[in-house]
Amino acid sequence: MMNSRSGRIRALVLVTGMGLLLNACAGAKVGETPAAAGGGGSAKACGTLNLAINPWVGYEANAAVIAHVAEKNLGCKVVKKDLKEEVAWQGFGTGEVDAIVENWGHADLKKKYIEDQKVAVDAGPTGNKGTIGWYVPPWMAEKYPDITDWKNLNKYADLFKTSESGGKGQLLDGDPSYVTNDEALVKNLKLNYKVVTGGSEAALITSFRQAEAQKKPLLAYFYDPQWFWAEMKLVRVNLPAYTEGCDADPAKVACDYPPYVLDKIVSKKFADSGSPAFQLVKNFTWTNDDQNLVAKYISEDKMTADEAAAKWVAGNPDKVKAWLPKS
Amino acid sequence: MAPVTGQATSAVTAVTTRLRGRKYLLLAVLALWVLGWALLNGRDTLQLGGAELTPLHSTLNEAMDAIDDGRNSNPFFLYFVNYIRLFLDQAVTLVQALISQPSFGRPVPVLGWLGVTGLATAIALLYGNRKSALLTAAGLISFGLLGLWEESMDTLALTLTAVALSLAVGIPLGVWAGMSNRFHRLVTPVLDFMQTMPTFVYLAPLTLFFLIGPASATVATMIYAVPPAIRITAHGIRQVSPDTLEAGASLGATTAQSLRLVRLPMAKQTIIVGVNQTIMAALSMATIAALIDAPGLGKTVLKALQTLDVGTAFNAGLAIVIMAVVLDRVTSAASRRVEAERRAGRLLTPGARRLQVTGVLGVAAVLGYLSYTYVWAAEFPVQANVGPYVRRAADGASAWAQDSLVGFTDAVKNLLTNGLLNPFESLLTGSPWWLVFAVIVAVALLVGSARAALATAVGLAALVLLGLWQDSMVTLASTLVATILVMILGVVLGVWMGRNDRADTVLRPVLDAGQTMPAFVYLVPILGLFGPTRFTAIIAAVVFAAPVAIKLVAEGIRRVSPTTVEAATSAGASTWQLISKVQLPMARSGVTLAASQGLIYVLSMVVVGGLVGAGALGYDVVAGFSQHQLRGKGLAAGLAIVVLGIVLDRIMRAATERADAAAHRGQPHK
Numbered sequence: 001m002m003n004s005r006s007g008r009i010r011a012l013v014l015v016t017g018m019g020l021l022l023n024a025c026a027g028a029k030v031g032e033t034p035a036a037a038g039g040g041g042s043a044k045a046c047g048t049l050n051l052a053i054n055p056w057v058g059y060e061a062n063a064a065v066i067a068h069v070a071e072k073n074l075g076c077k078v079v080k081k082d083l084k085e086e087v088a089w090q091g092f093g094t095g096e097v098d099a100i101v102e103n104w105g106h107a108d109l110k111k112k113y114i115e116d117q118k119v120a121v122d123a124g125p126t127g128n129k130g131t132i133g134w135y136v137p138p139w140m141a142e143k144y145p146d147i148t149d150w151k152n153l154n155k156y157a158d159l160f161k162t163s164e165s166g167g168k169g170q171l172l173d174g175d176p177s178y179v180t181n182d183e184a185l186v187k188n189l190k191l192n193y194k195v196v197t198g199g200s201e202a203a204l205i206t207s208f209r210q211a212e213a214q215k216k217p218l219l220a221y222f223y224d225p226q227w228f229w230a231e232m233k234l235v236r237v238n239l240p241a242y243t244e245g246c247d248a249d250p251a252k253v254a255c256d257y258p259p260y261v262l263d264k265i266v267s268k269k270f271a272d273s274g275s276p277a278f279q280l281v282k283n284f285t286w287t288n289d290d291q292n293l294v295a296k297y298i299s300e301d302k303m304t305a306d307e308a309a310a311k312w313v314a315g316n317p318d319k320v321k322a323w324l325p326k327s
Numbered sequence: 328m329a330p331v332t333g334q335a336t337s338a339v340t341a342v343t344t345r346l347r348g349r350k351y352l353l354l355a356v357l358a359l360w361v362l363g364w365a366l367l368n369g370r371d372t373l374q375l376g377g378a379e380l381t382p383l384h385s386t387l388n389e390a391m392d393a394i395d396d397g398r399n400s401n402p403f404f405l406y407f408v409n410y411i412r413l414f415l416d417q418a419v420t421l422v423q424a425l426i427s428q429p430s431f432g433r434p435v436p437v438l439g440w441l442g443v444t445g446l447a448t449a450i451a452l453l454y455g456n457r458k459s460a461l462l463t464a465a466g467l468i469s470f471g472l473l474g475l476w477e478e479s480m481d482t483l484a485l486t487l488t489a490v491a492l493s494l495a496v497g498i499p500l501g502v503w504a505g506m507s508n509r510f511h512r513l514v515t516p517v518l519d520f521m522q523t524m525p526t527f528v529y530l531a532p533l534t535l536f537f538l539i540g541p542a543s544a545t546v547a548t549m550i551y552a553v554p555p556a557i558r559i560t561a562h563g564i565r566q567v568s569p570d571t572l573e574a575g576a577s578l579g580a581t582t583a584q585s586l587r588l589v590r591l592p593m594a595k596q597t598i599i600v601g602v603n604q605t606i607m608a609a610l611s612m613a614t615i616a617a618l619i620d621a622p623g624l625g626k627t628v629l630k631a632l633q634t635l636d637v638g639t640a641f642n643a644g645l646a647i648v649i650m651a652v653v654l655d656r657v658t659s660a661a662s663r664r665v666e667a668e669r670r671a672g673r674l675l676t677p678g679a680r681r682l683q684v685t686g687v688l689g690v691a692a693v694l695g696y697l698s699y700t701y702v703w704a705a706e707f708p709v710q711a712n713v714g715p716y717v718r719r720a721a722d723g724a725s726a727w728a729q730d731s732l733v734g735f736t737d738a739v740k741n742l743l744t745n746g747l748l749n750p751f752e753s754l755l756t757g758s759p760w761w762l763v764f765a766v767i768v769a770v771a772l773l774v775g776s777a778r779a780a781l782a783t784a785v786g787l788a789a790l791v792l793l794g795l796w797q798d799s800m801v802t803l804a805s806t807l808v809a810t811i812l813v814m815i816l817g818v819v820l821g822v823w824m825g826r827n828d829r830a831d832t833v834l835r836p837v838l839d840a841g842q843t844m845p846a847f848v849y850l851v852p853i854l855g856l857f858g859p860t861r862f863t864a865i866i867a868a869v870v871f872a873a874p875v876a877i878k879l880v881a882e883g884i885r886r887v888s889p890t891t892v893e894a895a896t897s898a899g900a901s902t903w904q905l906i907s908k909v910q911l912p913m914a915r916s917g918v919t920l921a922a923s924q925g926l927i928y929v930l931s932m933v934v935v936g937g938l939v940g941a942g943a944l945g946y947d948v949v950a951g952f953s954q955h956q957l958r959g960k961g962l963a964a965g966l967a968i969v970v971l972g973i974v975l976d977r978i979m980r981a982a983t984e985r986a987d988a989a990a991h992r993g994q995p996h997k
Contacts, residue, residue, distance in 0.1 A: 028702040055618075057633050081620045082629070086955055087534050090395075096539045108955045112392075163744040164860050164940070172859060176937075176950040183376050196859070197942035199949060202850055203859035205635055210855055214733060227634065250378065299634035 127285030130260030279325035381794030387959030419541035427480030439705030445694030455660030471707035474714030482623030501560025528965035544621030563597025599662035638718030644848035729855035775981025821880025838874035864936025872928035883917015
């Protein structure tokens with residue numbers, strides 16, 4: 001009985017207290033200030049742009065700038081979806097993704113979705129050139145200048161021994177997103193190295209950072225464009241030059257990686273819709289320097305993707321103008 | 328009971344007489360193995376390069392493609408799945424509209440931070456206790472302070488929906504499995520499969536059926552979160568003593584009545600433990616589900632990982648840990664309350680309880696109304712954001728560790744890799760497959776039983792057929808080394824924790840953090856310290872698996888009856904003798920449970936290991952998720968991980984049974 005009465009009193013006090021509080025603090029009410037959302041009449045013409053965001057910063061830079069221009073200049077509603085590459089391609093078939101704005105190769109997915117299922121179409125290159133290769137940290141290239149020629153790699157194999165490489169030199173591979181020829185290359189170039197699987201981009205970048213800071217030897221697979229280049233200028237090891245078709249048989253590859261033309265892929269439905277956003281995606285091209293700058297804003301300067309895009313767009317009005325649909 | 332006892336004794340005598348012989352046989356088998364390895368090194372090792380495929384892998388790939396293509400031409404499947412998808416999407420979106428996303432034409436969700444905090448605290452107070460309510464309030468406010476209110480609420484919305492649905496599916500199935508032996512036998516291997524199959528294997532196919540968005544994320548979470556609900560509910564139902572049931576039956580209760588009036592009430596507390604485990608499992612999927620656009624904290628973690636931003640990842644990881652701890656403590660408090668009420672009757676008179684409920688809910692309603700109406704109570708104040716400090720501190724700690732500890736960690740890594748892992752791995756991968764096959768089956772026979780040996784043989788044959796023999800052996804070597812480290816930590820810290828309440832208070836939050844902090848958060852610092860190596864993968868597995876082992880060992884130690892301990896102490900046993908001769912042997916079942924759970928947890932980290940340099944099966948799964956042409960191989964690797972889990976589990980269980988039988992010899996059967 002005691003218990004219940006004190007409970008009642010406590011509840012009463014609390015409720016009254018709350019009531020007082022309610023009267024006392026006349027804060028701004030929700031919805032009082034008219035929401036500035038909605039871009040007016042032009043939004044109708046554009047509609048929604050479903051943009052896949054693949055998980056690397058360079059991609060995000062492309063997507064951020066396209067999204068920014070689509071929203072500000074064309075009045076589109078942009079929906080960004082964070083997806084791994086293959087899931088994003090599946091989205092073309094299910095109608096949930098309109099555009100992928102930085103695609104690295106993926107010949108098999110192109111065959112499946114563009115040629116066989118005909119749910120996607122190529123929307124042209126992004127202007128970025130992708131490079132894949134073997135790299136060493138800057139201090140090594142300084143100390144051992146001739147290491148940049150693959151013919152000298154065997155001479156230095158001892159330097160690259162680790163607990164993982166079983167007495168040979170270690171070639172650190174990494175990102176599971178790309179097919180590498182590295183095992184075949186090591187075999188066919190008769191290198192005394194073992195390919196060790198790093199397993200992620202984080203593993204590669206952390207290894208390069210530690211190798212440079214601790215002056216430890218490292219030979220690893222890496223690629224450009226990538227935000228990490230703004231932090232460290234890796235030095236490329238030159239493999240036998242790439243010639244057309246030298247990589248035709250994956251088991252017999254003995255030449256460098258081909259240059260990649262990075263491109264954009266859009267869904268068939270989106271391409272046929274006549275949306276101005278499609279024109280924008282199709283016209284979009286820029287250089288590696290442009291992308292690396294926006295990627296640096298995001299990764300080093302910790303801006304949000306949209307802030308980074310706004311900053312770049314403000315500084316490059318002419319490039320942006322060239323992408324907009326002519327009307 | 329008599330024939331059982333007779334059988335047991337005869338089996339036990341057989342064991343005792345043959346025990347010594349077995350030990351020598353085991354040594355002989357191992358010696359033969361080393362000899363065979365030295366002679367035949369490098370022959371028949373079934374190696375398969377990173378990008379190489381077997382015909383089976385290509386077939387699996389084509390089969391998966393065929394399923395993809397059949398999606399549009401199979402209307403029944405399409406409609407059926409479509410309705411499930413619509414329902415799930417709506418459910419998650421509704422909860423999001425209530426607590427996390429702008430909704431119903433408002434710029435903010437229906438309930439703002441004050442309302443959610445008030446409501447959650449009220450629930451904790453009504454179903455748990457005052458302490459858990461305080462913790463809930465503090466936890467929820469800390470999401471805002473970390474600057475992650477909206478992300479946290481998104482994660483909470485997804486987790487709560489997935490948990491509610493998991494329980495709606497899991498508890499009825501669990502009751503069924505508790506009542507029917509046949510169903511129990513049927514469902515157990517399915518649950519094993521669901522828990523050990525790496526999520527990466529089915530994540531991409533899921534989005535084909537459930538499309539990109541909350542539905543796929545919910546299904547992915549449920550696949551992992553339903554098994555504990557089913558298992559633990561079944562366990563609870565089975566625990567109800569047969570005497571009680573017989574009493575009910577003799578009073579003429581039907582099956583339905585006895586379920587409703589006897590079994591369910593008696594199993595209530597255990598079922599709440601199941602709820603607790605379901606919540607933990609669901610939260611542990613938050614990061615991985617973000618790979619298919621699941622909203623919430625997982626996205627923040629993954630985004631941060633792209634730029635190796637340890638601070639931001641840690642900040643979000645911390646919010647996940649806090650959410651786990653709050654949910655864990657509230658459900659635990661609720662289960663204790665249920666137990667207390669069952670024993671002592673209601674804590675309050677019905678009238679007082681009604682009043683309490685009204686009062687507490689009234690306050691919560693007022694807070695909810697405030698947060699519905701006023702901006703200050705709807706959006707967490709931006710000024711009160713300590714996120715940047717947390718971020719900077721974590722960054723600093725990570726950078727400091729990577730710079731100054733690396734010499735030491737490198738030495739540890741090299742010592743353990745060269746001294747333990749490399750020899751063991753080269754023995755497993757360098758010997759011909761048929762030799763390893765024979766050795767493992769023989770070991771299963773010697774330490775376990777004929778049945779375990781048969782299961783082992785079938786499992787190993789499956790590994791050969793899957794075309795991933797060598798990768799499986801590499802993963803097996805790392806898994807066993809990691810499990811050994813987990814058990815060393817488990818026994819040392821578990822004994823300490825079980826004997827010392829203060830140690831328990833200090834260690835428990837650390838262990839909770841180890842279990843729930845997403846591995847992606849500490850990937851970068853441990854990569855900096857140990858490099859991309861198999862050892863780094865082992866460390867990650869130990870961080871995740873050791874807490875479970877430590878908790879289970881501590882639980883076992885605590886359950887040793889105090890009278891026994893007192894008797895031993897008064898007989899003059901030293902602390903060391905007390906631990907080694909009394910407490911550990913008596914806590915044996917806890918220790919073996921710790922070993923088998925530790926193993927399962929280590930296996931569930933194989934894929935994360937693949938991200939930090941473990942290669943082998945973990946990397947095969949990751950690569951299969953990223954590259955279309957490696958999908959089949961990824962699926963095969965996922966199956967191989969499941970097979971490894973089953974084989975190791977069977978051997979360990981048989982060994983435990985044998986050891987138990989040996990330990991009970993001479994003692995009268997109860």
